[in-house]
Amino acid sequence: MKERPLIYLDNAATSWPKPPGVMEAMERAMREAAANPGRGSHEMAVKASRVLFEGRKMLARLFKIANPNDIAFMLNTTHALNQAIQGLLAPGDHVVTTAMEHNSVRRPLEALKRKLGIQVTYVPVGADGILKPNDVRHAITPATKLVAVTHSSNLLGTIAPIGDIGAVTRTAGVPLLVDAAQSAGVLEIDVEGMNIDLLAFPGHKGLMGPQGTGGLYIRPDLELEPLMQGGTGSRSESPEQPSTRPDRYEAGTPNTIGIAGLTEGVRFVIGETVQRVHAQELSLTRELMAGLSEIPGVRLLGPGPEIERTAIVAFTVDGVDPSETAFLLDRQFGIAVRSGFHCTPLGHESAGTTETGAVRASPGYFSQQSDIVSLISAVKEIGETLRA
Known part of the structure; x- marks a missing residue:
């Protein structure tokens, strides 16, 4: 195999x-x-x-x-x-x-x-x-x-x-x-x-x-x-x-x-150059945010895509525990992300996710557009399957 x-x-x-x-x-x-x-x-x-x-x-x-x-x-x-x-x-x-x-x-x-x-x-x-x-x-x-x-x-x-x-x-x-x-x-x-x-x-x-x-x-x-x-x-x-x-x-x-x-x-x-690294990561980040925002039940945390940010996209899927989402992304789709409280409980308090935590996806300089497409597709499938 x-x-x-x-x-x-x-x-x-x-x-x-x-x-x-x-x-x-x-x-x-x-x-x-x-x-x-x-x-x-x-x-x-x-x-x-x-x-x-x-x-x-x-x-x-x-x-x-x-x-x-x-x-x-x-x-x-x-x-x-x-x-x-x-x-x-x-x-x-x-x-x-x-x-x-x-x-x-x-x-x-x-x-x-x-x-x-x-x-x-x-x-x-x-x-x-x-x-x-x-x-x-x-x-x-x-x-x-x-x-x-x-x-x-x-x-x-x-x-x-x-x-x-x-x-x-x-x-x-x-x-x-x-x-x-x-x-x-x-x-x-x-x-x-x-x-x-x-x-x-x-x-x-x-x-x-x-x-x-x-x-x-x-x-x-x-x-x-x-x-x-x-x-x-x-x-x-x-x-x-x-x-x-x-x-x-x-x-x-x-x-x-x-x-x-x-x-x-x-x-x-x-x-x-730092400028090129940031621009490339930000482009992938905004593409990810756009794709996830179109999936029913997905909530993106933090500022909107028009605000400049680092390459971090935290989100939740209604009715699905973030740890389960991350586990399925890894085991079924081969996608490594992080779930939980990310060592910042006050941040989650501000974001309103104290009870659940969140899934965090963070592209890097060597990430590809295909990686972003794969994650969006996987999150959509997980949400549809677990809420069915």
């Missing part, structure tokens, strides 16, 4: 497939640069250090960061967000965030509410997920020490006006933390132009790299308490974590092989 090809529409979780150069770079690094960077002066250790340096340079180029050493490599966006949040806040601080945040923002904040007594204001949004900068401005108080905003909702695809919010936070003198889990490599990000003080990003999504990679940009004059302390290969004689960047935030042996792959992913995105 011939195996059916996979239609992968779960790129909001992890992009797939990767550009060929990513795997090639990882294999090359495993052969030639698999030693510990910064821990030795022999040839392979030096090559490993160069892998990290090249990765920082490529990321700095993409995000318009002046000094690559202001980028600390992390395991993923969650790691980066925890470093930013836990490294900055102190007892009694106030944080402004939004109802569209991922649990990678909400859970660290709620933990610090319990441990340190910080206060958190969740700025509400409507069912479309659109965030208004004035609502952020009005939520800021003299005790506010951080504003944390997701650049694009992982449920609704809504894009936050980060430049406008950055103008608000810069005027207020409050650091802005941006969760770029769904925007890095897909939307233009200029940390200076947008007044971003902390940028948390994954390697395994829009940057086309492998899992276990990501990073945190930290504004030059902003100091964080390290989330972890330990070996860095520098200032080893001192019992204190070094103050120099990026060593201060990179205790332990890094994922050099993964970072080699991430670097190639970023190089690919820069070569294709």
Whole structure:
């Protein structure tokens, strides 16, 4: 029996497939640069250090960061967000965030509410997920020490006006933390132009790299308490974590092989251009929305197709549990999507899907128009069959 090809529409979780150069770079690094960077002066250790340096340079180029050493490599966006949040806040601080945040923002904040007594204001949004900068401005108080905003909702695809919010936070003198889990490599990000003080990003999504990679940009004059302390290969004689960047935030042996792959992913995105990637994904997304909207019983979440968004389409089918829809798409049609609550319960509360969750389809740069046609046809068949 011939195996059916996979239609992968779960790129909001992890992009797939990767550009060929990513795997090639990882294999090359495993052969030639698999030693510990910064821990030795022999040839392979030096090559490993160069892998990290090249990765920082490529990321700095993409995000318009002046000094690559202001980028600390992390395991993923969650790691980066925890470093930013836990490294900055102190007892009694106030944080402004939004109802569209991922649990990678909400859970660290709620933990610090319990441990340190910080206060958190969740700025509400409507069912479309659109965030208004004035609502952020009005939520800021003299005790506010951080504003944390997701650049694009992982449920609704809504894009936050980060430049406008950055103008608000810069005027207020409050650091802005941006969760770029769904925007890095897909939307233009200029940390200076947008007044971003902390940028948390994954390697395994829009940057086309492998899992276990990501990073945190930290504004030059902003100091964080390290989330972890330990070996860095520098200032080893001192019992204190070094103050120099990026060593201060990179205790332990890094994922050099993964970072080699991430670097190639970023190089690919820069070569294709972020604008082209976004335009292609948005075209497929709007085609998917148009097709699904014509199916009786299907409800699309988030803003309408006329509003620019990232390549995320969340929907429900009347009378069908989202988990069953996703299961049938996988088993009967070979289509990979995600169902559930997508680690954003407040987002589902805003969308009115707290009781059910939703199905999320997310095309990627390598998705084809035929993938979209197949999904629309499959959803129509599932709805007709289960409601019959």
